[in-house]
Amino acid sequence: MILRGVGRRYGLRGPWVLRGLDLDLPVHTLVRVEGGNGAGKSTLLRLLAGVDAPTEGRVTGRPRTAYVPERFPAALPFTAAGYLVHLGRVHGLPATEAAAGAEEWLARFGAAEHARTPLAELSKGTSQKVALAQALLAEPDLLVLDEAWTGLDSAARGELDRAVAEQVARGATVVYVDHDPRRLEGSADAVYRLEGRTLVAARATPPRDPGPRVRIEATGRVPAALPPGLPGAPEVEYHAGNPAEVRFTTTAAHSDRLLHALVTARPPWHITGLAQVPAPAPASVTAASDRVAVQPMTAPAPDPDPGPGTAAAPAPDRVSGPARATRPPVRVTVALMRYQAALLARSQRWLAPLLLYVAALGIGVRAGQPLLDSLGYSAAVLLPVTAWIVRLCVAQEPPAARAVTASAAGPSRAHRASLLTGLGCALALGAAGAGTVLLISDPVSTHHTVAVPLLPAASAGLLAILCCALVGAAVGALCARPLLHRDGWSLVATVLGALLALVTDGSPAKAAVTGLVSGSLTGTVRVPLLPSAAAVVVAVTVAAVTSRIAALRE
Known part of the structure; x- marks a missing residue:
């Protein structure tokens, strides 16, 4: 995702909040944004999340995005689980997968007992956990966190730290703002500071090595229909001679969940091979001459609604990494x-x-x-x-x-x-x-x-x-x-x-x-x-x- 000459006014004719912003967001990167009160941090994050469009400039290569606002409202007439299922479907997930993701993330943040509680009855901290769950269950390519740790208990803050690391490990880009200067200290790949309505690079390092991946070989019934919403958005390769044999490549963090999804699918898949590979293979290149690579699970999903000032085509090597299939x-x-x-x-x-x-x-x-x-x-x-x-x-x-x-x-x-x-x-x-x-x-x-x-x-x-x-x-x-x-x-x-x-x-x-x-x-x-x-x-x-x-x- 690339921002070029981006500016944003208050309203249509108000004063400039941000102007002349240039920013490249590579894949597999954790980015911290700093700045004083009123510097425009939340405005920048809303621009990155696609909530607002720039008054001037261009945003290109917008990926699938999820956003956690600074204050999530409790004034919604849903239970926590009901709201998460609705938002999961808006993100493009089937209802069953959205329900499973809601249950998993509420449990991880220690809010499983509030799944059937109306949002209006939740505390501020629990409401924030619901806001985090709606963003994380979608496994977005770009995760934008605006003071997302505010109001969380210490256990939930630690869980969010781990969730951010997992998102980056699977190839997503995470951009966050937090009032605590020690938040994820030493983990950020790039740090930017807002000064005088523009963005200054305080520290930037090359994107981290994605590390080893796991390759799973499995056999399904002919034709081998892929289960919907596979965890980790794996790369998929079909065997040229036998279309029932499929090879899946994903990050080590998602391998166990992917295995579970395959063996519990209906009909179940038979696992024939499991190996660790040192680095992700290019999506358009096969590892062996007898395989044909396909990309339905890894093709970049275009912005569902680019909006004014936004170009939908993703730029090479930017935030458009492993993603679910394009949402109709x-x-x-x-x-x-x-x-x-x-x-x-x-x-x-x-x-x-x-x-x-x-x-x-x-x-x-x-x-x-x-x-x-x-x-x-x-x-x-x-x-x-x-x-x-x-x-x-x-x-x-x-x-x-x-x-x-x-x-x-x-x-x-x-x-x-x-x-x-x-x-x-x-x-x-x-x-x-x-x-x-x-x-x-x-x-x-x-x-x-x-x-x-x-x-x-x-x-x-x-x-x-x-x-x-x-x-x-x-x-x-x-x-x-x-x-x-x-x-x-x-x-x-x-x-x-x-x-x-x-x-x-x-x-x-x-x-x-x-x-x-x-x-x-x-x-x-x-x-x-x-x-x-x-x-x-x-x-x-x-x-x-x-x-x-x-x-x-x-």
Whole structure:
């Protein structure tokens, strides 16, 4: 990972916090960052973790990253294990592997008995152990620790020291800040100090020798499907003559876990050979002429969301070492949406907009009323409700928790996932409302003189609901962070924006609702195809703009 001419302002136009930073982060390196209070250490670590994007300059070769903030919030409606499973999935792990990793790291930090304890009931030290577990269970290529030892007991601090050594030994790069000058004293390969908004090399040494590795030869069933998430991200080679024979090469620290994963896999692998090798072989070169090297387990994983000012292509010999297979973007987005939906459901913030929607339908929709009028009314009511729900989803995470999520998946993708979650919840609510209207309303015109065809009317109503939900999502996105941070201004803007979207000429939502109401006068069904297409364009544009700003401005 390389930083060139990187600078960062407070906000979009505020004073410079950092400027003119140049930094190379080799693989297999422990880096300490020093500096006085207010020097910008946390800002630098957020830039390295991908939580923020630089105001100027470039960041290239961003690897898979995990971040531990200085203060991890307890105000999350999950148990410790439940939160870790969600974050493990956001990091790209299967649910079973995330659960196993959560159990292992909580046990290592002496917090196993708190796995089923709600985060809000944990002490500061135990909350910090959860923050460490979410970063370490992912086995990232870049681990960023911002005062991560703060609040830990002596046993947990020693365990974190060992965990850092293990991460470096397997090929990761660890960058840390700590107020104790003796923290990992003598272990750091490079020490940098922030002075006058820039970075000065206090001490730098060549990357350490990775040391010996262990080579495991095993036989599986044909075809030899690799178990998911093998520990240590081993190099994998298939035998050219027998595809069931596979050679795994990993660090000595991960060899026992890799052996256990192979023999306990379903179906299990048969171990045929075990040997120690002095140094890692190049990933594209085989050790014998009868083997064909493959790299699905060692290929560098590109940044899932590079963000502004970031180039995704990794630089040679930088932080892009042994890594898991590239995470499919759709799978990461689904994991983020699952996390956001669980956060919304458990927090019960959904209750107020739901009651508003139900009350509005109860007042404005009656049995026997004209169908198109009722569908138009239910679509119009859904717009401000959608804006409210989206605003809740965007702002529901505490800042430190949001930084952890942004580091794991990228700030832009995390923001888009929150928008999609809010839109999905609103669409489900709107579909339920439309179903109720279809059941109790009469398929007739306003004056009960003309029969209205039910299927076209239902199609028109559902499209109007989709149109209003999309416009409402755009209003909610524009009236929340990263554009508006103060709750008071955000609430006022949401109310005014929803009102304007319903009454302003040219608004897709007004066009769709007006088409239903005016069609009810004559009994003519007007399917709002053009307003729906316009609403899609508006929603996609707003989502793209706000997601990009989310990486620039917290």
